[in-house]
Amino acid sequence: MSGPSSLSTTxxxxxxxxxxSSQAPVxxxxxxxxxxxxxxxxxxxxxRVFLMGEDIGIYGGAFGVTYGLIEEFGEERVRDTPISEAAxxxxxxxxxxxxxxxxxxxxxxxxxxxxxxxxxxxxAKLRFMFGGKAQVPVVFRAxxxxxxxxxxxxxxxxxxxxxxxxxxxxxxxSTPADAKGLLLSAIRDPNPVIFLEHKLLYRHKGPVxxxxxxxxxxxxxxxxxxxxxxxxxxxIMVPRALAAAARLAEEGIExxxxxxxxxxPLDEETLIASARKTGRVLIVHEAVLTGGxxxxxxxxxxxxxxxxxxxxxxxxxxGAETPIPYNRTLERRATPQEEDIYQAxxxxxxRRPL
Amino acid sequence: xxxxxxxxxxxxxxxxxxxMYRIRAFEEKVDELFMRGEVHGTxxxxxxxxxxxxxxxxxxxxxxxxxxxxxxxxxxISKGADLKLMMAELLGKETGYCRGRGGSMHIADVASGNxxxxxxxxxxxxxxxxxxxxxxxxxxxxxxxxFFGDGAANEGTFHESLNxxxxxxxxxxxxxxxxxxxxxxSVRRAMRCETIAQRSIAYGIPGERVDGxxxxxxxxxxxxxxxxxxxxxxxxxxxxxxxxxxGHSKSDQNRYRTREEIRxxxxxxxxxxxxxxxxxxxxMTPEEIERExxxxxxxxxxxxxxxxxxxxxxxxxxxxxxxx
Numbered sequence: 001m002s003g004p005s006s007l008s009t010t011x012x013x014x015x016x017x018x019x020x021s022s023q024a025p026v027x028x029x030x031x032x033x034x035x036x037x038x039x040x041x042x043x044x045x046x047x048r049v050f051l052m053g054e055d056i057g058i059y060g061g062a063f064g065v066t067y068g069l070i071e072e073f074g075e076e077r078v079r080d081t082p083i084s085e086a087a088x089x090x091x092x093x094x095x096x097x098x099x100x101x102x103x104x105x106x107x108x109x110x111x112x113x114x115x116x117x118x119x120x121x122x123x124a125k126l127r128f129m130f131g132g133k134a135q136v137p138v139v140f141r142a143x144x145x146x147x148x149x150x151x152x153x154x155x156x157x158x159x160x161x162x163x164x165x166x167x168x169x170x171x172x173x174s175t176p177a178d179a180k181g182l183l184l185s186a187i188r189d190p191n192p193v194i195f196l197e198h199k200l201l202y203r204h205k206g207p208v209x210x211x212x213x214x215x216x217x218x219x220x221x222x223x224x225x226x227x228x229x230x231x232x233x234x235x236i237m238v239p240r241a242l243a244a245a246a247r248l249a250e251e252g253i254e255x256x257x258x259x260x261x262x263x264x265p266l267d268e269e270t271l272i273a274s275a276r277k278t279g280r281v282l283i284v285h286e287a288v289l290t291g292g293x294x295x296x297x298x299x300x301x302x303x304x305x306x307x308x309x310x311x312x313x314x315x316x317x318x319g320a321e322t323p324i325p326y327n328r329t330l331e332r333r334a335t336p337q338e339e340d341i342y343q344a345x346x347x348x349x350x351r352r353p354l
Numbered sequence: 355x356x357x358x359x360x361x362x363x364x365x366x367x368x369x370x371x372x373x374m375y376r377i378r379a380f381e382e383k384v385d386e387l388f389m390r391g392e393v394h395g396t397x398x399x400x401x402x403x404x405x406x407x408x409x410x411x412x413x414x415x416x417x418x419x420x421x422x423x424x425x426x427x428x429x430x431i432s433k434g435a436d437l438k439l440m441m442a443e444l445l446g447k448e449t450g451y452c453r454g455r456g457g458s459m460h461i462a463d464v465a466s467g468n469x470x471x472x473x474x475x476x477x478x479x480x481x482x483x484x485x486x487x488x489x490x491x492x493x494x495x496x497x498x499x500x501f502f503g504d505g506a507a508n509e510g511t512f513h514e515s516l517n518x519x520x521x522x523x524x525x526x527x528x529x530x531x532x533x534x535x536x537x538x539x540s541v542r543r544a545m546r547c548e549t550i551a552q553r554s555i556a557y558g559i560p561g562e563r564v565d566g567x568x569x570x571x572x573x574x575x576x577x578x579x580x581x582x583x584x585x586x587x588x589x590x591x592x593x594x595x596x597x598x599x600x601g602h603s604k605s606d607q608n609r610y611r612t613r614e615e616i617r618x619x620x621x622x623x624x625x626x627x628x629x630x631x632x633x634x635x636x637x638m639t640p641e642e643i644e645r646e647x648x649x650x651x652x653x654x655x656x657x658x659x660x661x662x663x664x665x666x667x668x669x670x671x672x673x674x675x676x677x678x
Contacts, residue, residue, distance in 0.1 A: 050491065076491065079522075081518065082514075082517060082518065082521070084514035084515075084517065084518060086480055086510055086511050086514050087480045087483060087511065087514035087515050087517070087518045089480065090477075090479070090480020090481050090483065090484060090511065090515070091480050091481075091483045091484035091487055091515070091518060092484060093480070093481055093484055094421075094469075094480065094481035094482060094483060094484020094485040094486075094487070094488065094498075095484040095485070095487050095488040095491070096484070097464070097469060097481065097484070097485065097488075098419065098469075098484075098485050098488040098489070099488055099492060100487075100488045100491060100492070102484075117474055117477060117511075118477070118480055118481075118511075121473075121474050121477060122472075122474070122477055122481060126462075126470065127675055127676070127677070127678060128455060128675045128676050129452060129455060129456040129460035129462070129470070130451075130452050130455075130456060130460065130462040130464060130470060130675075131450070131451065131452035131453035131454075131455050131456065131675060132453065132455075132674055132675025132678075133452070133462075133463075133464055133465070133675075134462070134464045135678045137678075166676050167676055167677070169677075190678035191677050191678050
């Protein structure tokens with residue numbers, strides 16, 4: 001890495017192949033199954049890869065993602081840990097530092113707060129502090145997001161916390177294919193990678209290429225091409241934005257929906273190119289708006305040459321300034337829904353050029 | 355000094371004395387450079403605690419791992435570090451172990467198994483546990499020695515890690531250097547229990563308290579723990595009771611302890627004790643001991659000259675090493 005600008009072009013090992021041109025047969029599976037398949041394939045391929053986390057063995061993990069893996073790989077490589085998140089995080093870092101490739105699962109991303117010193121002060125910084133003479137190839141997987149009635153301590157979207165830390169990579173897949181492809185890249189990456197899975201996506205189905213198929217870290221994807229406005233959406237907001245875009249299309253409005261997929265490194269070229277093309281940008285994430293990653297995306301676009309092509313101020317939609325409530329109605333109100341995205345897009349289109 | 359036959363050979367004892375002199379000379383030099391403003395940031399000296407670091411590493415093999423602490427110069431030197439590269443690191447030079455990026459609090463030499471000092475109290479304990487797991491999963495005949503202080507024994511990471519290492523029988527030696535103060539708070543005020551070693555009972559592993567200023571006691575305890583670890587019998591907690599003569603760091607005015615207390619511990623100085631033992635047992639003459647001491651200060655002076663002559667990092671290399 002030679003300078004700040006190269007951050008956006010750094011990619012993980014492994015090659016990017018669009019699904020359409022892939023020779024590998026495509027199989028329909030859920031997001032959770034796609035993650036499990038990536039874990040299984042990489043554990044078969046690389047004996048250094050192992051899993052650790054709370055209740056990931058016989059129980060299969062809080063969301064069943066690792067279900068069945070202990071039967072194939074045994075309890076040495078699918079390690080149940082006590083409820084000790086700091087030890088979980090640090091132990092994975094220590095193993096990574098000395099030749100292993102651990103994938104540590106946090107039951108909820110909220111609980112990463114308990115392992116935060118290890119992730120942020122240790123894992124993210126060891127290589128740099130040691131003059132570039134160490135590697136920490138560890139993956140921290142965790143479910144994020146609301147919508148399950150789990151209330152304030154089990155529902156947050158904290159991706160911006162991690163994206164703020166040099167030394168970490170942060171990815172949030174929104175489809176089963178991206179989940180598999182990004183996880184394979186994450187495990188093979190020589191750096192610590194925070195891999196955030198949305199709970200509501202676990203049951204989403206989609207086509208997933210079989211075999212050794214990877215998605216590079218640091219590459220956004222245009223999920224739907226369009227010309228009238230750009231919707232940049234993270235995680236669960238990608239399917240919601242696509243649904244809103246379908247409604248807009250019925251009215252003759254073509255929205256381009258882009259999923260950055262990685263926040264650090266961020267593929268700002270793709271975002272800027274789209275903003276320049278459409279002149280109108282809506283950014284949507286579930287995380288609380290203040291300090292959310294949307295602010296970073298907006299700033300990068302506003303500071304780029306796309307600024308001169310903008311026909312309206314950049315609009316952000318994010319979570320309300322509140323902990324996630326338990327009540328179903330309140331919980332829905334706390335985060336952007338499809339209708340909110342649709343309405344925001346309409347508002348953005350009505351804004352006159354400055 | 356116990357009269358029981360030490361397992362250490364005379365050769366090893368002389369080597370220990372050399373290591374301890376080097377640690378002391380290194381840290382006295384760092385103290386001086388700090389006062390003169392040549393070392394910036396902060397610095398934590400282990401003067402008075404040299405026996406624990408030197409003897410613990412004497413009990414291990416070169417390919418064993420260690421994790422260290424913010425007070426880690428002694429661990430680093432005992433692990434066999436090149437004094438020149440260490441001093442260059444403290445002066446922030448490109449030739450330093452960490453290319454000047456880490457400094458005193460993050461000095462490491464991963465290639466030699468020194469997995470780094472740590473700026474967070476208790477921060478290295480889970481990492482050492484993971485190193486133990488790595489050793490076990492790779493089937494290596496190694497151990498990981500985890501240094502930490504009495505202050506860290508009250509961190510959550512200590513409890514989580516000892517429990518995890520215990521249930522997985524990991525080859526980790528948890529070595530607590532109890533220098534009696536976590537910054538200004540004495541161990542007596544910081545915990546209700548008598549000893550830190552007794553906390554091993556809670557995790558179902560052996561615990562042992564030794565005189566940390568006695569190289570023989572530390573050597574034997576670590577040797578036993580290493581043998582257990584290599585035999586697949588899991589971790590051990592060792593509490594080495596010692597004392598730091600200097601303040602916690604540069605800001606310390608020593609308001610929380612008395613001159614008498616410091617003086618009393620200086621009477622039990624670990625280097626003087628080993629030198630006396632070697633002299634009394636005819637293993638070294640007073641002249642040989644003096645030569646050893648002078649050689650240590652000479653080596654440190656050479657290291658300092660090397661560091662002084664070394665280049666600063668190129669400012670344009672700022673982002674190197676953030677990512678692999």
